[in-house]
Amino acid sequence: MSVTMKKYIPLGILSFLGFHMIAGYFLTVPIVVDTAREVQNFSAIISTVALGFGPFAILRQHIPRGRKGNIFSIVLLAGLIGMPVLYLITGSTVSLPYDWTYRSTVAALDTAIYSLVAYSIIAGCFRAFRVRNIDSLLVMGAAVVLLLGKVPIGGAFGPLSDWLMATPNTAGYRGVQLGVGLGLFAYSLRILLGVERTWLAEVGES
């Protein structure tokens, strides 16, 4: 395949669609607005199609081939195939068998894993919050105020924790957001203008 096909045509499509979306946002010309909307609808459709391809990629990767750790692949495939089959049999996601299976497997495992964060936090509280100097004292002080101020048991810390969240936290986060936003804008512009080509991998050089 020629470099034109591998490099310049994808770059041209990307730039055209990117600037088209920008025009669709800022202009009120009906043809631009309507076509931009169609492109957005298409991207939703493409993503749905990609979602449909996902299971095939998982199947290819996890079909047992006699290696170590096959049991995990089997469990994964049982879930991947079992849930849609259950849906096809019952015809609904609100049916008792489907709901029970989801609740007893996916939901239970999901919530259990997420809740492990609490144990990591306790380990972190035990090891990390040591008053070694004035900076660590300030960090620990802020942590104590926020931990107590955000629950009814530490109501007295409420106003101070609200202030910590509304003033230092907001100020810091806005700075970060501004930096990220400007960086994202510059990066997007570089992609649209074809300066940034990392998304093309190395096809251009081949």
Added chain:
Amino acid sequence: MAEVLLKLDRRYLQLALAIIIALPFFFPVEFPIQVSPETKQGFDFIQKLPEGSVILIAYDASAAGMAEVHPQFNAMIEYCIKRHFKIITVSTWAEGPMLIEWGFRDTKIFSRLKYGQDFVNLGYLSGGSAAIMAFAKDVHALLKMDHYGNKMETLPMMDKINNAKDIALIYDVAVGGGFTDWLWYVQGVYKTPMYAAVSAWAAPTALPYLPSGQIVGLNNGLKGAADFEKLVGVRGFGLGGITSLSSAHLWAVLVMVIGNLIYFAGKRKGGK
């Protein structure tokens, strides 16, 4: 004492945490709740909405974070029923529609409201931010049917809803930073008021949008759920679980103290 502390295994502290979280469910103790200003601000806003307003509830969460955000969803449904609001539910997470169904069951919505006239479940919106943009621009161009396979034209409530401008409030129930998609691409463009009901770890990222007026209110995790339930006048898992959360936070502070006692005891003995 110092010797005992120095040899303390952190797993005992974690075991204690599990017990501390579980105990209040068996022996409930209630603490007076001070409603957070960000939740009060949001509640004051929705109180002013007229009867019949259309509320879009986006459930952008999976089962993992539902302990924090599901009570916020249920409380909002209860509130919408009380105020005779029209409800549209949608989710940009694959598990969302399942959890919406649980919320409908918890609040017994089907026995209290008429589907298609008072509420509609549009299900899973695949495509992330692009789908949200398309949804906000023209609902009917993007979606041809609801979650249950009903055609959009058979849902009388959807006749008057074409784009985000026809929605009085977006109430985004989100674990993590997913609320920013609705904020940037819908609130920012169509000026539809938005209320963020997020998990506690996402609250610091949502809070800066409150004073700027980009969100009208913020529910912060389980505490936000308890606050909202208190304001709405329903008792769900928010108020039910807040004592566990209080105890766990108090335990975390005590663990910090224990950790420091060990640190200083070790230092006195000449360790690092």
